[in-house]
Amino acid sequence: MAKAKPPTSMQSKLPLTTQKAAKDKKLKAKSPVHDAAKPKKRKIIVRELAIPHPSPPKWEEVYALIQQHRADGGAPVDTMGCDLAGVGEDDPKDAACDAAVKRLRAVLGGSITLPALLEAPIELIRETIYPVSFYKSKAKYIKATVSALNEEFDGEVPRDVDDLCSLTGIGPKMAFLILQVAWKQNDGICVDTHVHRITNLLGWHSPPTNTPEQTRLNLQSWLPKSHWQDINHLLVGFGQTICPEPGRKCGSCNVNKAGLCPGALPPGAKTTTKKKRGSTKRKRKDDVEESEEGEDGAEYTQVKVVRNKRKATKKKTKKENIEDLEDLV
Numbered sequence: 319m320a321k322a323k324p325p326t327s328m329q330s331k332l333p334l335t336t337q338k339a340a341k342d343k344k345l346k347a348k349s350p351v352h353d354a355a356k357p358k359k360r361k362i363i364v365r366e367l368a369i370p371h372p373s374p375p376k377w378e379e380v381y382a383l384i385q386q387h388r389a390d391g392g393a394p395v396d397t398m399g400c401d402l403a404g405v406g407e408d409d410p411k412d413a414a415c416d417a418a419v420k421r422l423r424a425v426l427g428g429s430i431t432l433p434a435l436l437e438a439p440i441e442l443i444r445e446t447i448y449p450v451s452f453y454k455s456k457a458k459y460i461k462a463t464v465s466a467l468n469e470e471f472d473g474e475v476p477r478d479v480d481d482l483c484s485l486t487g488i489g490p491k492m493a494f495l496i497l498q499v500a501w502k503q504n505d506g507i508c509v510d511t512h513v514h515r516i517t518n519l520l521g522w523h524s525p526p527t528n529t530p531e532q533t534r535l536n537l538q539s540w541l542p543k544s545h546w547q548d549i550n551h552l553l554v555g556f557g558q559t560i561c562p563e564p565g566r567k568c569g570s571c572n573v574n575k576a577g578l579c580p581g582a583l584p585p586g587a588k589t590t591t592k593k594k595r596g597s598t599k600r601k602r603k604d605d606v607e608e609s610e611e612g613e614d615g616a617e618y619t620q621v622k623v624v625r626n627k628r629k630a631t632k633k634k635t636k637k638e639n640i641e642d643l644e645d646l647v
């Protein structure tokens with residue numbers, strides 16, 4: 319008769335039910351559902367620089383030239399975006415987000431309200447906002463945020479940037495935008511990828527900034543408060559039409575014609591997407607790229623490459639398994 323194998327770990331000595339409970343607990347700890355529901359570590363948002371950044375020379379001239387480009391209002395941000403569609407959409411360039419907000423409004427009975435979102439099952443939100451990128455995480459963030467608003471803020475949208483940033487999925491970018499749109503409070507500049515990138519191309523930061531938060535603090539120290547709200551809309555539209563990356567149209571840019579853009583491309587040159595340093599992964603034909611704002615807003619863009627369909631399916635199945643387990647808890 320074969321000898322029974324000795325237990326290889328402490329866990330294998332436990333009864334089966336205890337082992338299952340330990341496994342479930344481990345999965346629960348890893349689960350994005352619980353990550354979303356877990357309150358975020360409170361972080362105080364820096365309001366201003368100790369030593370203000372000086373205003374860049376001729377910035378008013380540059381601002382006026384960009385305004386000329388934006389006069390026709392032909393950028394996607396002019397017809398879609400958070401300030402038009404309502405809080406919940408954070409990607410003004412993405413038509414899928416705009417359509418998702420409209421669908422969500424329709425399934426919730428005409429308007430996106432806190433009671434309606436509290437009542438709506440996560441599956442319904444998930445299905446409605448699909449195919450927005452990271453729709454599953456976003457559905458979880460929405461549910462986590464509305465329950466935090468209900469339990470911690472008496473069902474009101476907070477009027478303070480630190481309170482807003484304590485909500486899952488909200489960083490300074492969205493917080494300052496929410497304050498402007500929901501409360502008409504001009505407490506800070508909403509710095510997204512366009513504002514961060516274009517102000518660096520224009521040479522407005524010395525030294526150049528590495529994060530949107532550095533960009534915001536620099537800008538806030540010299541840009542008159544009367545422009546804190548409009549600079550985002552101005553540069554997002556400009557970034558969508560004249561100065562996208564890649565594909566900057568420096569040849570037809572008024573700022574370049576006036577000789578006021580140090581980041582302008584020489585005639586005939588083209589921008590290419592930068593390859594990540596140290597990245598050994600080579601992009602394959604069937605890889606999919608997805609972008610998302612970091613939860614704390616500091617890392618404004620995360621690009622993940624989902625390696626071929628076979629692996630993507632495997633990954634999805636594992637994630638689905640965790641969620642199935644969560645549904646049973």
Ligand code: SF4
Nearest residue numbers: 561568571574579582
């Ligand atoms: S000159 Fe080129 S890089 Fe500079 S703002 Fe215009 S489009 Fe952007």
